Amino acid sequence: MTTPDNPMEIAFALAEEAAAAGEVPVGAVVVRQGRVIGRGRNTMRETRDPTAHAEFNAIRAALEADGTGRLGDCDLYVTLEPCTMCAGAIAHARLRRVYYAAEDPKGGAVDNGVRFFAQPTCHHAPEVIGGVQATRAAELLRRFFAARR
């Protein structure tokens, strides 16, 4: 499959799909040389699995599609700053670059929280580009939670 110009658009579409399914709206894609090789959205409620985060699902989908166990030439696009678990997974999968939209001061672990990629015990730190369409992603989350209050 070929990606449109901006893989973050696909991540947003996945986040919208999550919201429609009653999941916290977060979406993610793994891209290699302009091609999406893995996509994921939050599925924690549906699968009753609190580890089923969008980026984790996308990384596992990419690993499965790829088959080599190595994603060192791949980039991750995700609509929310990854959490501690997902930052760990990103390092294990050795992703080259991480683009994220909204910061997550409460649960994030890239530019907030444990700032994992900046720690000496982090064995692989991707390049990070944060704040890509941050307002759009934050608004999506805000609307989702407002509707549930």
Added chain:
Amino acid sequence: MTTPDNPMEIAFALAEEAAAAGEVPVGAVVVRQGRVIGRGRNTMRETRDPTAHAEFNAIRAALEADGTGRLGDCDLYVTLEPCTMCAGAIAHARLRRVYYAAEDPKGGAVDNGVRFFAQPTCHHAPEVIGGVQATRAAELLRRFFAARR
């Protein structure tokens, strides 16, 4: 299934099984009220999935067996200190207690590294009992890596 007296024994058996399969020897079990509800060992090589850690596999197996998405009344036994990714997964699954054997100064994230459970951004911190049969677990790992040099 009923557990023997010490769930850590099952975790060690799983670690030995990992070694026999050419995997870094780490094993883990999730226990509820004396019953093992999930077991896991490293399968990173076999599945070509760098996120397939013993405790992650055990947690997902327990979540699948349980079906409620909640492991708040469960304990994890693992032969090596959990990494950043797995510490995050432990917090997400809200495990009550973590027993681990060998410390991992390089990759650990409980009493080393980011010490995730002690951070203000950690939304759920289990009780931690480290160093259970630490020498045995360290020796198992040492032998495994020595044989591969």
